[in-house]
Amino acid sequence: MAPPAAVVVGHDFRFGARRADGPAELRQLLAGAGIGLSVVEKISEQDGDKLGSTAIRELVGTGRVERAAERGLEAPLGPASAAVGLGASTRSWLHGPAARVCASWLWPNRSAGRWAWASPGLLLRWRPMADKLFRGVFTALVTPMDEEGRVDDDALTRLVEAQISGGVHGLVPCGTTGEAATLSQAEHVHVVEVVTRAAKGRVPVLAGAGSNSTRKAIELARACKELGVDATLQVVPYYNKPPQDGLIRHFEAIADAVALPIILYNVPGRTVTNMVPETVARLARHENIVGIKDATGDLHVAAQLREQCGEAFALMSGDDFTLLPFLATGGDGVISVVSNPAPALLVSLYDAFVAGRLDEARAIHFRQLALTRLLFRDPNPIAVKAAMHMLGIGGTAVRSPLRELDLDGPLAASLRACLRDLGLPS
Structure with a gap:
């Protein structure tokens, strides 16, 4: 059976992209758990950067995230997926196999930090460090x-x-x-x-x-x-x-x-x-x-x-x-x-x-x-x-x-x- 995939749906706002090494850190951390990583920056021009948790629910429900993944990402979103994530509110609708790990990426210009286990086996979150936008x-x-x-x-x-x-x-x-x-x-x-x-x-x-x-x-x-x-x-x-x-x-x-x-x-x-x-x-x-x-x-x-x-x-x-x-x-x-x-x-x-x-x-x-x-x-x-x-x-x-x-x-x-x-x- 193929390993589950953590799919991170991300934002790309005007001021600054998220750190280039962020996905690499996450990929390395997930590798130890046998979980692959896909990053979807934008689903389509129509969707733009409006990817709040409500929009993600709709995209998952229509299969558009899966189709986007098939256009070159490592793994499509499916029953074996470990996570779909943006922020804490996303967890409220994750259940079953998808609840195993939630890869949560907060606003890219909110802070910089390191990926770390917030709750072993349950939740993977971006832990902010000192390099905040608002400082x-x-x-x-x-x-x-x-x-x-x-x-x-x-x-x-x-x-x-x-x-x-x-x-x-x-x-x-x-x-x-x-x-x-x-x-x-x-x-x-x-x-x-x-x-x-x-x-x-x-x-x-x-x-x-x-x-x-x-x-x-x-x-x-x-x-x-x-x-x-x-x-x-x-x-x-x-x-x-x-x-x-x-x-x-x-x-x-x-x-x-x-x-x-x-x-x-x-x-x-x-x-x-x-x-x-x-x-x-x-x-x-x-x-x-x-x-x-x-x-x-x-x-x-x-x-x-x-x-x-x-x-x-x-x-x-x-x-x-x-x-x-x-x-x-x-x-x-x-x-x-x-x-x-x-x-x-x-x-x-x-x-x-x-x-x-x-x-x-x-x-x-x-x-x-x-x-x-x-x-x-x-x-x-x-x-x-x-x-x-x-x-x-x-x-x-x-x-x-x-x-x-x-x-x-x-x-x-x-x-x-x-x-x-x-x-x-x-």
């Missing part, structure tokens, strides 16, 4: 506007270039700093499009696509997916104060509807509702919910999140004030406001910490705190837009009911002096 310094981009309040595409493109030149690890358009709350949906999608086009795949784009309406959040996430973003940032719904089980239903509905990784965004100072660590841990079980931006500024919460959600879950700070202790607590990075004017400074802090140069990281942290205090003296993004204007990128305009910073006032004078002290031309 390091991601900039919460301002949305530059002209004097009439229109989005300034040229300034936004120059901002993206400045960020990438400064070494940031990712870009976050249309978040709080990007004034998403006062952008029309058409403007929102346009800003994401400009940023994604300017980034040219050089760094991941994590697009804000949240709403206090589940339906609207799904619409925005779908629009962002069509533009080729790498993930969406989904804020805790604001104003309507959902309970914790309502938050679970909201985020799971988005994750089920749109095949993109999600970074949750907990910012109770703006949304009123606080998403507790137990709720985040529950959501972390969903294969498409891969991390959180924690803007509570509470290091005890950060420690709970790391403890309850595991090492694979991306833990990003949303509070520049506590960046260094957040990293020390187990955080993976920051979605930063301060990196708008000072990308290289924030990257140097992160690099020093990761390299174990803690004295250097601490010194940089205290340097950036002076700028952080000034940028948050007025409600964000009033001061950071003024800072970017001083650096030659965009105007000071913000959407009403916010108001521009007085460039002749004392805060602006302090901001100019701080930028000069940091070696930033203002």
Whole structure:
């Protein structure tokens, strides 16, 4: 009797293919159990990369996976197959011989790691290691506007270039700093499009696509997916104060509807509702919910999140004030406001910490705190837009009911002096 075959149905998304040695590692590991390996990247052009577990069930049911396997793969999917897999939810419909081994490949751009037995003889899963997509310094981009309040595409493109030149690890358009709350949906999608086009795949784009309406959040996430973003940032719904089980239903509905990784965004100072660590841990079980931006500024919460959600879950700070202790607590990075004017400074802090140069990281942290205090003296993004204007990128305009910073006032004078002290031309 021929050995069973583990068939891995995989994704091929815009940002980065999965590691070339991943299938080789898996093949070697399975060989010891007498199991062959086939990898189906795409079933057909029609199917594209939309291979969620529901789609896999349909493909298996119609025999299309088997036919694809017959076009040159090592073994067709059949009764002797050991597994079909994508994520944890796939296991819910595996049974009989197929349940012997589940080769589970999570999002290729979620993490890197090694294949390892999670449960001997039952489940083979991708165990993430340190090389996550969502780590390091991601900039919460301002949305530059002209004097009439229109989005300034040229300034936004120059901002993206400045960020990438400064070494940031990712870009976050249309978040709080990007004034998403006062952008029309058409403007929102346009800003994401400009940023994604300017980034040219050089760094991941994590697009804000949240709403206090589940339906609207799904619409925005779908629009962002069509533009080729790498993930969406989904804020805790604001104003309507959902309970914790309502938050679970909201985020799971988005994750089920749109095949993109999600970074949750907990910012109770703006949304009123606080998403507790137990709720985040529950959501972390969903294969498409891969991390959180924690803007509570509470290091005890950060420690709970790391403890309850595991090492694979991306833990990003949303509070520049506590960046260094957040990293020390187990955080993976920051979605930063301060990196708008000072990308290289924030990257140097992160690099020093990761390299174990803690004295250097601490010194940089205290340097950036002076700028952080000034940028948050007025409600964000009033001061950071003024800072970017001083650096030659965009105007000071913000959407009403916010108001521009007085460039002749004392805060602006302090901001100019701080930028000069940091070696930033203002």
